[in-house]
Amino acid sequence: MSHVFKLPDLGEGISEVEVRRWLVREGDRVREHQSMVEVETDKAVVEVPSPFSGTVLSIKRREGEIVQVGEVLLEIGEEHELAPKEPAAQRRPSVGIVGELPEAEPEAVPTAPREPLATPSVRKKARELGISLYGIRGSGPHGSITHEDLEGAQPAAAAPHPLAEDADVELIPMRGVRRAVARNVLAAHRASALVTTMEEADVTELWEMRDREQREVESRGVHLTFLPFFMKAALHALKDHPNLNAAVDEEGQVIIRKKRFHFGIAVDTEEGLMVPVIRDVDRKTIRELAADLMVLGKKARERSITLEELKGSTFTLTNYGHFGGRFSTPIVNAPDVAILGCGRITERPWVYRGSLAVRKILPLSLTFDHRVTDGAEAGRFLMQIVHYLEDPALLLIESV
Incomplete structure (x- = not known):
């Protein structure tokens, strides 16, 4: 059977x-x-x-x-039950109640197919x-x-694209991750009221701290980037602003505040943007977060990551500054209601302790769903992140 x-x-x-x-x-x-x-x-x-x-x-x-x-x-x-394979040139005779039926001549004009x-x-x-x-x-x-x-019937062949024969263009099918990204960002725009607010942080002290500790951490086989520090700063700010660590239940018309902190981290791959999830950010050290980022980033780029490792985020971060960008308007990763974008750190003239100095400045962009919170809370949330990044000792004092 x-x-x-x-x-x-x-x-x-x-x-x-x-x-x-x-x-x-x-x-x-x-x-x-x-x-x-x-x-x-x-x-x-x-x-x-x-x-x-x-x-x-x-x-x-x-x-x-x-x-x-x-x-x-x-x-x-x-x-x-396997169907016997027939020679390509051989045709089965048509058989009716009274025996074999004559085959139509090749030259015969076909009649219109019945509806x-x-x-x-x-x-x-x-x-x-x-x-x-x-x-x-x-x-x-x-x-x-x-x-x-x-069931089992093959889809009809799609009509060729009007530009298929144009030698001056290249047609690339939207498949896989690229197709998913296109669908998800459109869905986010249709279902959410997205607003972006921006700020800058003087991360000179954070830069120096990372430089001091990088060799020690890398001696344990872990590459230390700025992203684990950004994650910890966002974590502490989210604890005071839980509306940004949430989702919206459309049918029930309720905001779901989440008490766990699972951060989606945007990773650029050859196939497109993927968002693996670092779980329990509040229970891990800076070094443990850096190790998780290495493992999941490698899996995402190799396409060996599992569905379980790509679901369940409560908040999202994207570090596009690695590629040279400054400010942006990142799109939320549904069902999250907020995403923090981190731009390129550059040296700029800055008023520091009453004097003009050259400091390392980080641009930050926060996109949030206006259905869940407003610009005032989003601004306070972003300024709290700036506070932690400008005084990184607080991250060590309050972190696991």
Whole structure:
């Protein structure tokens, strides 16, 4: 008896994946829980296991195709159920009740295809899946096509892009992480009232502290960047401004203040921006945070990161200053309601203790959801972060 293997619900609201690589072929014998296919979600690359053992009878999706949750990926059964392969040039004769029917001559003019029988709901579903009803043999009354008949049917070939033949342009499909980023930032703009406020911090003392401690930390195999200090400053400020460590329940119309501190950290990869999550920031030292950043950053760039390591953030930081930027208007990483952007540290003339001096200045940009808080609280929150960064000894006094 054969079984259809449908794309399971992978959690985190994932509705579709891209088939990245098949790990089996038709005719292969597979075991229960054996990985069958490698798919790319909007967050990570994962392997999907088989729910049962058997022989792969047919693979329904090609590598590179987009598949929705619940759609058929392949069929598994017993070896004797494999369809016999026919020579390419051989054609089966048509057989009717009274015997073989004569084949149409190659020169015959084809007649217009008959309109497929299907209910409006089936037609709507076929349109959503990009499937043509022509060529599908219906199993319903009078040969009508049912929802079950759509399972496993191949989507119709997409029409070529109008610029496909233009030698002066290059067309790059929006797939994987890039497709997810595009969808998520649009969703954030549609669902949130985003406002950005900006400030600057004199981080000269922080710079000197990091320089002093960097060799000691790196002797333990950990690269010490400024990001763990930014995380600790944001942590202490969030404890006094819990509305920024929150989410919004649209249906219940409530603000969900979160008592755990899991920070999403934007990481630039060849595939696009990914946001691994550092958990329990309030329970870790600067060195432990630096170690976590190294591990998760490497996993994100190698695409070996798991879905579990990409979910559950309560607040987000992005350090675009590493690439030369100063101020920006970063977009919140839903369902978070705030994101802190850290720009490039530069030497600038600055009034320090009543005198003009050359100091190291860090630009900061905070984007927040105005539904949750207002500019006054956001300003106080950002100034508290500046206070901690300008007096880094406070970070050591109040941190784990």
